[in-house]
Amino acid sequence: MRLATYNIEWFANLFDRNDRLVVDDSLSGRHGVTKAQQVEAVAKVLTAVDADAILIVEAPNTGRTQNTIRALERFVHAFDLRTREAVMGFANETHQELAVLYDPEKLTARHDPIGEETGKRGSGEAPRFDGTFRIDLDIDATEDIVRFSKPPIELAVRTRAGTELRLIGAHLKSKYPHGAETRDEKIQISIANRRKQLAQAIWIRTRVERHMAAGEHVILMGDLNDGPGLDQFEHLFGRSSVEILLETGLYDPNAAKVRQLRPGPLPSTARFELEAEGRYMHALLDYIMISPGLRDRNPSWRIWHPFDDKECWEMPELREALLTASDHFPVSLDIEI
Numbered sequence: 001m002r003l004a005t006y007n008i009e010w011f012a013n014l015f016d017r018n019d020r021l022v023v024d025d026s027l028s029g030r031h032g033v034t035k036a037q038q039v040e041a042v043a044k045v046l047t048a049v050d051a052d053a054i055l056i057v058e059a060p061n062t063g064r065t066q067n068t069i070r071a072l073e074r075f076v077h078a079f080d081l082r083t084r085e086a087v088m089g090f091a092n093e094t095h096q097e098l099a100v101l102y103d104p105e106k107l108t109a110r111h112d113p114i115g116e117e118t119g120k121r122g123s124g125e126a127p128r129f130d131g132t133f134r135i136d137l138d139i140d141a142t143e144d145i146v147r148f149s150k151p152p153i154e155l156a157v158r159t160r161a162g163t164e165l166r167l168i169g170a171h172l173k174s175k176y177p178h179g180a181e182t183r184d185e186k187i188q189i190s191i192a193n194r195r196k197q198l199a200q201a202i203w204i205r206t207r208v209e210r211h212m213a214a215g216e217h218v219i220l221m222g223d224l225n226d227g228p229g230l231d232q233f234e235h236l237f238g239r240s241s242v243e244i245l246l247e248t249g250l251y252d253p254n255a256a257k258v259r260q261l262r263p264g265p266l267p268s269t270a271r272f273e274l275e276a277e278g279r280y281m282h283a284l285l286d287y288i289m290i291s292p293g294l295r296d297r298n299p300s301w302r303i304w305h306p307f308d309d310k311e312c313w314e315m316p317e318l319r320e321a322l323l324t325a326s327d328h329f330p331v332s333l334d335i336e337i
Contacts, residue, residue, distance in 0.1 A: 001106060001159060001337050004049050005169070005221040005286055007057035007270075007328035012095045014039050015060050019071040021078060031273070033324055041324035043079040048318050049304060049330050053102035053109065054083060055153075055169040057223045057286075057328075062091040068099050076101060087111055089153030089169075090130040098153040098169050098222070105160070109167070112156035114207065126206035129154060133203045137195060146199040149173065152222075154207075163337040165217035165294075170204060172225045172241060173197040197226060201241035208248045208291075217337075218291040220250055223328065225285055242287065250289035253301055254331075258284060269303050270328045288333045297336040304330040 010029025016022055021039060028038040046054070060071035072086040083101035087109050091097060102109050115128035122132035122145060129151040136143050152170040159165075173196045204220065211218045226241040242255050254267040268282035290299060306312050306322040306329070313319060322329055 002051045002332055002334050003219065003221070003288065004051035004054040004330050004332040005057065005223070005288055006045070006049070006054055006330040007223045007286060007326060008042055009058060009326040009328065011042070011056065011058050012061045015066070015071045017065050019060065019066055019074060021075060030324070037324055041321040044318065044321035045304070045325050045330065046081055047079065049332055051083065051332060052106040053100055055221050056099050056101060057169070057171050059088070059097040059099040061095040062088070062097055068097045072099055072101055087155065089113065090151040092150050094149055096150060096171065098150060098171060100153065100155060100167070100169060107157055107159045109155045109157045111153065113154050126203050133199065135199050135202060137199060144195060144199050146196060146203065148200060152204060159337050161337060163217070165219060165337070166211045168204065168207070168218065168220045170220065170222040170224065172200050172223070174225050197241050198244065201244040205245055205248050208245070208250065212248065212291055217293050218250070219288065219294070220245065221288040223286050245289060249292050251292070251295060252287045252289045254284055254303065255287055255289070267303055268305065268308070269331055272327055286328055286331045288331055290333070290335070294335060294337070299333055299335040302332045304332065
């Protein structure tokens with residue numbers, strides 16, 4: 001079975017207010033890319049990856065007139081993709097939803113949120129992902145009140161072979177200091193954002209540990225917006241959010257490689273243009289982590305990178321589609337489940 005995660009930048013912009021695909025020459029959210037070009041590129045990438053289930057990060061919006069499931073199912077129908085059913089968790093207000101497309105011939109998936117419903121009052125016991133988490137990060141004796149702007153999706157999955165597992169899809173808080181104008185503001189916002197991201201990672205870690213303690217298989221995937229050694233503020237807190245999650249026993253070989261003392265060439269899953277510097281920044285932000293009980297199921301990971309993956313590089317049409325579709329690249333996991 002192949003599972004995948006893919007952050008599709010501004011996917012929501014490719015649909016109108018009634019969830020109809022917009023295939024024209026107007027600009028998409030991608031710099032210099034039309035909606036028609038991005039629609040075609042996304043379809044080519046999803047066709048090439050050919051996953052049995054794929055987490056779409058930044059999925060189309062759910063709102064007053066829009067519906068994520070309807071938009072995704074119309075998209076896959078338009079391009080005859082076999083992942084013809086979609087499931088999502090809690091809608092959010094960012095126009096960047098989390099949803100999973102899957103092939104119903106290979107598995108079933110249902111939204112199955114675990115934890116206490118807290119509302120705004122919060123709980124210190126890792127509540128349901130649409131609630132409020134109260135936590136002291138132990139650096140200033142101040143309690144942090146944390147909410148997910150994009151609550152993780154938590155699914156109960158059963159494969160055709162009979163394997164049952166918990167799948168958690170996440171899009172953690174970005175550390176980028178949006179809105180900052182001065183150096184001091186950038187530092188202040190960056191630290192605040194990292195605090196929130198670490199708290200979100202601890203929240204997910206607690207949930208993962210409970211599932212594993214109950215003997216359940218767990219797969220955590222998505223855009224974690226972090227990795228060991230990505231910025232100087234990591235030293236203030238001692239570890240990255242990825243390392244917090246790996247402490248549960250979850251495993252991703254790309255994350256493990258970055259933690260090595262002398263890692264050599266580093267894997268990356270995203271490519272961002274630094275316009276002022278005339279270059280691109282590469283980063284490892286997207287992961288598929290599996291619990292220990294799944295490591296004996298012959299797992300094999302792949303980053304569909306247009307330059308680093310040999311097959312992607314040697315197929316010009318796929319290579320260009322990957323560069324046009326998003327600033328992130330898919331990550332897939334082949335595993336015997």
